[in-house]
Amino acid sequence: MKKIIQLLMVVLVSTSSIFAQSIKTNRPQEPKGPYPYYSEDIHFKNKQAGIHLAGTLTLPKKEGIFPAVILITGSGPQNRNEELAGHKPFLVLSDYLTKNGIAVLRYDDRGTALSEGNFKSATSVDLASDVESAIAYLKTRKEINPKKIGLIGHSEGGLIAPLVATQSKDVAFIVMLGGPGIPGDKILQIQQRLIAEASGVSNKEIKGTEKVNKKIFDLVKKSSNIEQLRIDLRSNLLKFLHENPDFKKPDNMTEDEFIHSQVETYATPWMQYFIRYNPVNTLKKVKIPVLALNGEKDLQITPKENLNAIKKALRKARNKNITIMELPDLNHLFQEADTGAPQEYQKIKQTYSPTALKEILHWLKIQVKP
Incomplete structure (x- = not known):
């Protein structure tokens, strides 16, 4: 469950980041050479x-x-x-x-x-x-x-x-x-809730995640400078955590680790464009x-x-x-x-x-x- 919650906090459309490891499993549809073309x-x-x-x-x-x-x-x-x-x-x-x-x-x-x-x-x-x-x-x-x-x-x-x-x-x-x-922010909001529900995450945890992500999305949408966005994300997330002491950080992360993970995810040219x-x-x-x-x-x-x-x-x-x-x-x-x-x-x-x-x-x- 902790792994699932962590996934939701760093929610992305990409699945390649979720399953980056090599998995050896039977894939019957995978073609093998020599090919007939x-x-x-x-x-x-x-x-x-x-x-x-x-x-x-x-x-x-x-x-x-x-x-x-x-x-x-x-x-x-x-x-x-x-x-x-x-x-x-x-x-x-x-x-x-x-x-x-x-x-x-x-x-x-x-x-x-x-x-x-x-x-x-x-x-x-x-x-x-x-x-x-x-x-x-x-x-x-x-x-x-x-x-x-x-x-x-x-x-x-x-x-x-x-x-x-x-x-x-x-x-x-x-x-x-x-x-x-x-729009990208709407995709992420819907994606986050549905995957959380399918994964058995409690409604309370889902609402907490939605609250912090809405704040993040708003900051990203308003930002015109990546470095300033990093500063704004860090200060706003720090404020959010202090105002919401019951918020559950994934995998028992420290406050600094959690904030760093969010900043690294959202303060990128790709994410800024997508959102x-x-x-x-x-x-x-x-x-x-x-x-x-x-x-x-x-x-x-x-x-x-x-x-x-x-x-x-x-x-x-x-x-x-x-x-x-x-x-x-x-x-x-x-x-x-x-x-x-x-x-x-x-x-x-x-x-x-x-x-x-x-x-x-x-x-x-x-x-x-x-």
Whole structure:
């Protein structure tokens, strides 16, 4: 229980930070080589950032011209397979799509695995420029149809894909997998409560956590300087703890340790951008085909609030090619789940629901048909 409470106090959309350790477990969907398609490890440059990114390009065949998708990971530093909780979702997804005629580019996030750069200093806007560089790279490949390049973003990747689509005319369509449609602070508030409830945390503890996080979110939203934000967070958290002596700090942390953990989590460029960002303002400009999928049991990016917001924003854009779907029994990773709580991710053998894979492919086939 203490571990769960600590998770809630440092609540993030990212699951990679929750399950950073290596977990060896049976993953029956994970493909093993040799693959029945062409696979090539590649590098491409983000000229704007001055870094090289490493990834893998898979083609249905070595020769030919194919539609392509770029996979965009969720929040937190992740490798090209989006590896977390002992699963490799992007490896399974890319394998499935490539076997069905679609080229796939997946890559290590900047500063992760074989990619250059500094992930800690990057915001979603910086990560969007990495995607734009991936598009530019695909356009240099004779095997790729430049008019049929799309983006598939999971979680934060579903935030980044629309950003790129509004900046680049080379994006033909986007798929948002558990992507956000409401502001970051609202996402974190809902996520926090639902995960806490699913984990058996008492209502009293939940309310205490909500109280301190609301104060933190307000400070982050008002701040324009990271160093000043660190000072403000520290002084306000210290005041909060003194005014609320019954507040339970996680894992028997000292006061200084608790305050330090919160400051290090929230006084970052990424968190500042995420908490302030409202996806609706970007989605209202997206006119290309969009597929937005959520799992019914997604506790991190909840389907009701986010899918409704995505649908309304795209309608304001007068987008005529919108598909919005809530898939029964699936969690944030699109696994068949019992509760949807992050603690289940690593226990579930399934990496990707066959239903989700089929829905993604069916929609993509319609978009890329000759």
